[in-house]
Amino acid sequence: MSQESPRELLDQLLAQADDDERPSKSQLKREMHALQTLGEQIIAMTPAERARFPLSDDMLAAVEETARIRSHEGRRRHMQYVGKLMRREDLAAIRAVHDEIEQEKLRRDHAFHRLERWRDRLVEEGDPAVEAFVADYPDADRQALRQLIRNARRERDHHKPPASARKLFRLIRDTAGL
Structure with a gap:
């Protein structure tokens, strides 16, 4: 089993949005993990960097909530929620800003x-x-x-x-x- 980076998985996710065939359950899990990882990376950024992302109000609230969560299990569940919220975000715009920050x-x-x-x-x-x-x-x-x-x-x-x-x-x- 090959380990794909979150970037590669997001590329696949965006490419599959155009396809008509349904992805496998394993593919859906990989995509969710990629979105969750991207959410974790956004949370780990400085507030100035995070402000550059086109995030919804729900996503911004979830990012702010992360700082208050102390228990390991609570944080794990919250990161799953962040991954779920990421599905509703504009992934192409988020990826563009993420790539720009990485280049900087x-x-x-x-x-x-x-x-x-x-x-x-x-x-x-x-x-x-x-x-x-x-x-x-x-x-x-x-x-x-x-x-x-x-x-x-x-x-x-x-x-x-x-x-x-x-x-x-x-x-x-x-x-x-x-």
Whole structure:
């Protein structure tokens, strides 16, 4: 039995909406689980992200209710209810917003990885990397960069916690405007 992602199951659900033949009971269960998983993902998002979704009043009330449920069994039953409510929602619009949010997260992650590579390069190479960084970001504070690089190297060489490397990353992030 292959494990399909909620995205793939939602695609199948939308494709089957056009078909005339009735899906099997197993297919209906997979679709319900996919809708329930999507509901769980929406609940796990920040309120700002959730506000972007075109959700009905019933669905919004169910999402807010989730925070008040403490028992495991109660939460499980509530998530089934959320999955049931998801069937009445505009799945194509929800999927579009979900994909957009996921793409934003990917771009943000890539940007942070790029900044981490800058930090590592600055610590390893020193002044040549500082010049390259300043060429890309002319507003960078050279003196602060060099001081944090020296401190980060010292911490690394003495096997101490990387406090200066973290400060260096924050300076790079602020300079890059992220």
